[in-house]
Amino acid sequence: MTTSEAVAGGEPLRIKARRQINDRAIQQLFIMPTLVLLILWNVFPLFYSLFLSFTQYSHSGKAPPVWIGTGNFDALLNDPKIWAAFAVTGRYALLSVLSQTLIGFGLALLLRAKFKANGLLTTLILIPMMLSPVIVGMFWRLIFNPLMGIFNYMIGFWNPTTAPIWLKDHALISVVIVDVWMWSPFVMLLCLSGLKAIPDYIYEAAEIDRASPWRQFWRITLPHVAPLLLLAVLFRTIEAFKAFDLVMGLTGGGPGNVTETVSVALYRMVFQGQARTGMASALAYVVLIVIIAVSNVYIWYLNKMKEA
Amino acid sequence: MAEIELRQVAKKFGDLWAVKPMDLTIYDGEFVALLGPSGCGKTTTLRMISGLEAVTEGRIFINGKDVTWLSASQRDIAFVFQFFALYPQMTVRQNIAFPLESQGMKRAEINQRVAEVVKLLEIGHLLQRKPPALSGGDKQRVALARSLVRKPACFLMDEPLGALDAEFREVMRAEIKRLHLAQHATTVYVTHDQVEAMAMGDRIVVMSAAEVQQIGTPAQVYHDPANLFVANFIGSPGMNLVPGKYVGDEVHLRGGSVYPTPPAWRPTLAARWQRDDVIVGFRPEAAQVSETGAIRGMVYASDLHGSYTMLHVSLNGELRPNGNGEDTIVHIRARRDVHYVIGSLVRFDLNPEMVRFFDPESEKAIAKEVRG
Numbered sequence: 010m011t012t013s014e015a016v017a018g019g020e021p022l023r024i025k026a027r028r029q030i031n032d033r034a035i036q037q038l039f040i041m042p043t044l045v046l047l048i049l050w051n052v053f054p055l056f057y058s059l060f061l062s063f064t065q066y067s068h069s070g071k072a073p074p075v076w077i078g079t080g081n082f083d084a085l086l087n088d089p090k091i092w093a094a095f096a097v098t099g100r101y102a103l104l105s106v107l108s109q110t111l112i113g114f115g116l117a118l119l120l121r122a123k124f125k126a127n128g129l130l131t132t133l134i135l136i137p138m139m140l141s142p143v144i145v146g147m148f149w150r151l152i153f154n155p156l157m158g159i160f161n162y163m164i165g166f167w168n169p170t171t172a173p174i175w176l177k178d179h180a181l182i183s184v185v186i187v188d189v190w191m192w193s194p195f196v197m198l199l200c201l202s203g204l205k206a207i208p209d210y211i212y213e214a215a216e217i218d219r220a221s222p223w224r225q226f227w228r229i230t231l232p233h234v235a236p237l238l239l240l241a242v243l244f245r246t247i248e249a250f251k252a253f254d255l256v257m258g259l260t261g262g263g264p265g266n267v268t269e270t271v272s273v274a275l276y277r278m279v280f281q282g283q284a285r286t287g288m289a290s291a292l293a294y295v296v297l298i299v300i301i302a303v304s305n306v307y308i309w310y311l312n313k314m315k316e317a
Numbered sequence: 318m319a320e321i322e323l324r325q326v327a328k329k330f331g332d333l334w335a336v337k338p339m340d341l342t343i344y345d346g347e348f349v350a351l352l353g354p355s356g357c358g359k360t361t362t363l364r365m366i367s368g369l370e371a372v373t374e375g376r377i378f379i380n381g382k383d384v385t386w387l388s389a390s391q392r393d394i395a396f397v398f399q400f401f402a403l404y405p406q407m408t409v410r411q412n413i414a415f416p417l418e419s420q421g422m423k424r425a426e427i428n429q430r431v432a433e434v435v436k437l438l439e440i441g442h443l444l445q446r447k448p449p450a451l452s453g454g455d456k457q458r459v460a461l462a463r464s465l466v467r468k469p470a471c472f473l474m475d476e477p478l479g480a481l482d483a484e485f486r487e488v489m490r491a492e493i494k495r496l497h498l499a500q501h502a503t504t505v506y507v508t509h510d511q512v513e514a515m516a517m518g519d520r521i522v523v524m525s526a527a528e529v530q531q532i533g534t535p536a537q538v539y540h541d542p543a544n545l546f547v548a549n550f551i552g553s554p555g556m557n558l559v560p561g562k563y564v565g566d567e568v569h570l571r572g573g574s575v576y577p578t579p580p581a582w583r584p585t586l587a588a589r590w591q592r593d594d595v596i597v598g599f600r601p602e603a604a605q606v607s608e609t610g611a612i613r614g615m616v617y618a619s620d621l622h623g624s625y626t627m628l629h630v631s632l633n634g635e636l637r638p639n640g641n642g643e644d645t646i647v648h649i650r651a652r653r654d655v656h657y658v659i660g661s662l663v664r665f666d667l668n669p670e671m672v673r674f675f676d677p678e679s680e681k682a683i684a685k686e687v688r689g
């Protein structure tokens with residue numbers, strides 16, 4: 010009824026007023042669901058877990074949270090198992106990010122060349138990145154399987170009785186290998202876009218200036234790609250510090266706690282018997298602080314590079 | 318110092334001739350301008366000389382040495398790119414020092430060489446800046462400095478002023494000329510601007526449609542164009558080209574005027590007796606307005622230039638181009654202090670020294686026979 014009135018156009022002023030209200034209403038309609046979801050799923054848990062980290066609380070018990078001040082943090086920082094978990098995470102992050110960066114950048118340098126199957130090859134290389142980490146973990150367990158897995162055969166161990174049992178003897182390295190397999194393409198993708206943005210004439214100028222290929226790489230290619238490379242490293246470092254799904258899929262943190270990253274330790278703390286929710290919240294905050302600190306170092310470096 | 322020789326050098330991209338086989342010798346210390354409209358193969362020619370582009374046919378010699386299959390870095394040439402191609406991550410100083418460092422030169426000598434070119438080009442205040450923060454003219458100076466600093470055997474420049482605005486082009490043009498005179502390095506300079514080519518070149522290579530049309534000094538290409546293309550392309554406006562029929566010792570020009578040929582040309586034109594069609598070419602300044610002039614037309618428009626008036630004269634006496642290609646408008650220079658009314662009749666003669674004749678079929682200039 011009202012619409013037909015508006016269409017009839019008897020009162021332009023009123024139409025205008027109504028349209029303004031409608032626009033705002035539409036704006037809010039679009040924003041509201043996101044806002045509600047964000048508050049429910051992100052903001053509320055964020056602050057609630059911050060509160061929990063200062064309490065003694067178990068989500069499986071009936072007791073309400075009891076405020077204990079910095080008790081959880083004191084306990085965590087004095088717990089050698091937590092330090093061990095951080096050490097594992099650090100080793101894992103260092104090894105996997107370093108390898109991914111080198112391999113990803115290397116692949117990007119190779120794929121920059123113009124050849125026939127270039128597009129197809131790039132797509133194929135990107136596939137691991139698109140898979141679900143849990144599934145990747147599951148099938149790499151098959152690949153690493155000492156009896157029927159293909160991995161040992163591929164690297165030349167033909168006798169299953171003498172071959173290494175990867176997920177037991179070199180568990181952390183195994184997780185690193187899978188992570189590198191999965192995420193080198195991501196580094197490659199970023200580097201490739203950086204490399205493609207370098208105009209040909211820069212290299213022609215360098216050729217005229219008689220710069221050797223080595224020098225061209227160090228003085229032209231690397232400085233051009235460095236910001237993107239650093240960004241890739243930043244993303245991968247953050248991810249490595251949160252390493253969970255792949256580890257769970259492959260080793261579940263074992264054997265023992267050889268591959269127990271902080272996230273896995275956190276998971277075990279809450280969901281495997283102990284149900285120490287307050288303590289786990291505190292640990293989550295420690296991880297968050299570490300990640301923010303590490304990211305800031307990168308970002309500071311990135312900014313410095315842009316200024317220079 | 319270097320002499321560059323191109324022997325039957327050609328380039329094909331797929332089925333397309335970018336440059337048809339051409340011969341060219343550039344002498345030591347010479348400044349040669351490569352001139353032609355867009356897409357005629359100037360850049361391709363320059364890139365072949367530099368070694369950035371491989372030749373399809375022919376050979377290239379620098380100082381008598383066959384460099385056809387040497388890479389750009391082995392040829393001792395400097396190349397100034399149209400869009401500067403500075404290294405954006407390096408400071409101006411690093412940009413200029415880059416070619417020297419690449420050669421592994423000692424730091425002290427690098428500093429000295431950089432200081433020299435920096436002084437020459439007056440860019441001392443820019444040294445710590447990075448190329449993205451520079452104006453077009455400053456980028457151009459830095460690009461020149463980077464190419465000069467190595468003291469290469471020859472300079473190749475691809476429309477180095479193309480990206481600058483008109484006012485600045487003039488300044489930089491003078492600067493490049495000054496640098497050339499100071500250094501006397503062999504220079505090949507690509508441009509599509511004929512004024513630039515005329516002003517700077519010791520010789521001009523006029524190209525069109527992948528082919529060399531004429532190689533000559535600015536005066537030669539201006540006064541003695543080898544063919545209709547060069548006649549029309551050089552000069553603004555280009556040479557007036559009026560078709561006509563050769564009858565006796567006269568040419569019946571399109572539009573009706575009868576032009577008695579200069580006596581010096583008569584033997585040459587008579588020798589072509591079996592062909593009576595001819596194109597008469599003359600520069601605007603070859604025309605002399607006079608009451609008794611042999612050629613007549615109607616003033617179609619007149620432009621005032623500071624020191625003279627450029628008259629547009631319609632030879633067929635119509636004030637409108639009739640659109641069927643039959644109308645003939647010529648440009649002639651007249652005294653600035655006489656006022657010409659549009660639509661009025663005007664008569665003029667041609668300076669016999671400055672008249673040229675062309676063969677309409679081959680489009681080539683007819684050479685004047687000199688008979689002892």
Ligand SMILES: Nc1ncnc2c1ncn2[C@@H]1O[C@H](COP(=O)(O)OP(=O)(O)OP(=O)(O)O)[C@@H](O)[C@H]1O
Nearest residue numbers: 330334335353354355356357358359360361362509
């Ligand atoms: N890499 C290439 N691949 C294919 N065709 C090319 C290539 N480079 C140039 N051409 C073609 O060759 C012809 C000559 O090009 P070139 O760049 O030498 O012209 P130019 O005289 O420098 O023109 P401009 O004044 O526009 O710079 C053009 O038709 C161009 O399209």
Ligand SMILES: [Mg+2]
Nearest residue numbers: 359360361475
């Ligand atoms: Mg060009």
